Amino acid sequence: MMNDIILPAPQKEGGMSLREALLKRCSTRSYSRRELPLQVLSNVLWAGWGFSHAGGKLRTAPSSHNRQEMTLYVLLPCGTFIYEAAENRLRAHIEKDLRMNSCVQEYAMKAPLQIVMVSETAKITGKTPQGVIESAYANAGYISENLYLAATAEGLVTVARAMVPKAELAAALGCTPTQIVTLVQTVGYIGEE
Numbered sequence: 001m002m003n004d005i006i007l008p009a010p011q012k013e014g015g016m017s018l019r020e021a022l023l024k025r026c027s028t029r030s031y032s033r034r035e036l037p038l039q040v041l042s043n044v045l046w047a048g049w050g051f052s053h054a055g056g057k058l059r060t061a062p063s064s065h066n067r068q069e070m071t072l073y074v075l076l077p078c079g080t081f082i083y084e085a086a087e088n089r090l091r092a093h094i095e096k097d098l099r100m101n102s103c104v105q106e107y108a109m110k111a112p113l114q115i116v117m118v119s120e121t122a123k124i125t126g127k128t129p130q131g132v133i134e135s136a137y138a139n140a141g142y143i144s145e146n147l148y149l150a151a152t153a154e155g156l157v158t159v160a161r162a163m164v165p166k167a168e169l170a171a172a173l174g175c176t177p178t179q180i181v182t183l184v185q186t187v188g189y190i191g192e193e
């Protein structure tokens, strides 16, 4: 049976300056298979969608009406997990490596980490159907940029991917009809080629 992974506390001080990370940020399409140490994984996930200040009310990324409807699915070689920011834990979800299920582009297949941003659209109320989709994708965009900057600051490489087999991936992840796959963020170390 697959166990939860307790992450080390994220490092919230020091590191690369914001300006340097902005200067270096880019999308990379060459990955090695080398896996991320848990500390680095914790730092990246926290930057993407952890809790910031305000006693657990606010996140490192904004969300429309502060609905915080996004869930990060963490696809690792050892299995598929859900990032639980408050507990700083990866909750075991599916005992299967689903990284390939998130890829159509070959370059992404070697990467050791795929972060799938899944929006629970049922939590986005008071909007038209188009407004719901707009909110979900805008919310994902903020998380994605945080992940870009955090990955850069950790010496990693990354790319946001919308070109993803979304329906198949949602099915593999066990998503309900109101949960939509928005973006996938590929993260890892730079490849050889």
Ligand SMILES: Cc1cc2nc3c(=O)[nH]c(=O)nc-3n(C[C@H](O)[C@H](O)[C@H](O)COP(=O)(O)O)c2cc1C
Pocket: 025, 026, 027, 028, 029, 105, 159, 160, 161, 162, 163, 164, 183
């Ligand atoms: C919403 C969004 C979706 C993207 N989808 C893909 C994708 O499916 N595949 C890919 O290789 N790059 C994808 N990218 C990366 C863009 O191609 C990249 O950001 C752009 O070429 C600019 O390069 P830069 O990120 O290095 O500045 C996506 C970027 C964004 C913001």
